Amino acid sequence: MYEPVFAPTPIQPLDTDVHGNAFFLKREDLLPFSFGGNKARIGLEYMRDLAARGCNHMVAYGNARSNLCRVLSNLCAGAGVPITILSPADDDGQRREAYNEKLCRSFGAQVVPCLKTGVAESVDTVMESIRQKGEKPYYIYGDRYGKGNEAIPTAAYVPVYDEIRAQGDYDVIALACGTGMTLAGLLCGSKLRGGSERIIGISVARDAENAKAHTLAYGNAWKKDLLCADDVEIIDDFRRVYGDYGEDVENTIREMMRLHGVPMDGTYVGKAYNGLRRIAEREEWQNKKVLFIHTGGTPLFFDAADRIL
């Protein structure tokens, strides 16, 4: 199997002084496989787990804009592993075109529409039909209810904490929090090393309580009882309905592209970065070194380019 090799991604200073603090970006979007992003690392962990378990058919779940489904489909194409994606419609029942899904299809993924209300049944149906072809399916999220495989994606980001520490020390590390996988990995890394920085997950859709429960589940699946509730900080003031974003976020995206040449999408990275700047303002941060992790999503930037640019 072809395995991309990831050198440490660059950290760049932002010359704009954000309310008297020094802001830095960790460019995970520049990971050199399939437009990069955190899901490039996480997808690779799922591929390794599939191989370790002797499976030969990847089953994923994600909508048309899913970065994880894009990366997994690309890894599967490179490895000659078939992949089936359960793809829910948006909350309004619509299916919208997106570059990520086009890429998935181009990579040979089989995209199966499903309902958000009947995921467990859809998983069963897809897994059974794969087994009947004599193949051994691997569902990335574990059982039919999406439980049991939380350790795998967490493992992708535990070593990234060390990577960051080798590049510099920061008072704050912040990132978009969707599922909580990436945050969980970094929190586990920090806990293991006795890190003293504040790590903030800026929730893009879930409320703080729900996001925290998921993050704890991911972290403690990787290492039992490593994280406790107090280790996890989620700020949910800037979330919106998944995929939605407002004028404030659009302005931030335009500004980051104009002034720094850095593309951000509105669903995850732009929303979280906009939130971070407002947190720095309302909490009146002073003289802090702040690292924001750019977790990728270049195809989503181009989805929205006509609207935002």
Next chain:
Amino acid sequence: MYEPVFAPTPIQPLDTDVHGNAFFLKREDLLPFSFGGNKARIGLEYMRDLAARGCNHMVAYGNARSNLCRVLSNLCAGAGVPITILSPADDDGQRREAYNEKLCRSFGAQVVPCLKTGVAESVDTVMESIRQKGEKPYYIYGDRYGKGNEAIPTAAYVPVYDEIRAQGDYDVIALACGTGMTLAGLLCGSKLRGGSERIIGISVARDAENAKAHTLAYGNAWKKDLLCADDVEIIDDFRRVYGDYGEDVENTIREMMRLHGVPMDGTYVGKAYNGLRRIAEREEWQNKKVLFIHTGGTPLFFDAADRIL
């Protein structure tokens, strides 16, 4: 002025054995500013030259798909320097939408349509109107005929030769050749260091003689009489009308994305990489270490995504 800082871009092995040779990619497309590419380095040199000459209004020339115009507009937006772009229609007289031009407009560039047949007059008109506003214009290509500024872009790629040598030794270094700027810089770097590798420019549009003349002009403007005709190898068998490409190139682009997660466009990078593989085949290369320089163009990949994917 905000100046992006460029660490060495990664070189990645391609696991596919191309006719018994080891192929590598230098990922200039991952330069961390404005979707990167060779024009990120070259645009930065033009910005420095503008500042050195005390100018305060950038004037560029390039069509809607120009990577250089995108990067320049982005650098100008970051630096607060106004930019005017002379934009010719395609050879068939049509103007097509492209993400690069949308980005230029979003960065605040003024895009002035012009005719390919009347560039000198259009340059005069634009320069004069800028002067009349009391600003000091800088035309990237020199005089009204596009002569006189060839040393600047060449300077961007002379140090990249040393960067490559510090990363490894190669029997062949190959890249797309449009204007010849990037090739000229690498050739100057190699000549200065006594490099023994074969450096091939794979012309995307010009015939070999024309492309060679331009490459020599760029190189020798940087350092007088450094390059002679025998130093410049251009292969023009794979060129097509600018912007056009065929099924062969499309297949290569799909394959590179599917198997390696690397996006390539059809106008420059995909066309040249496809050509390189066919050169290796027809010349029956054996056991060579071959470095192909991925010179960027991510927005062009998305322009063509609906067609190619």
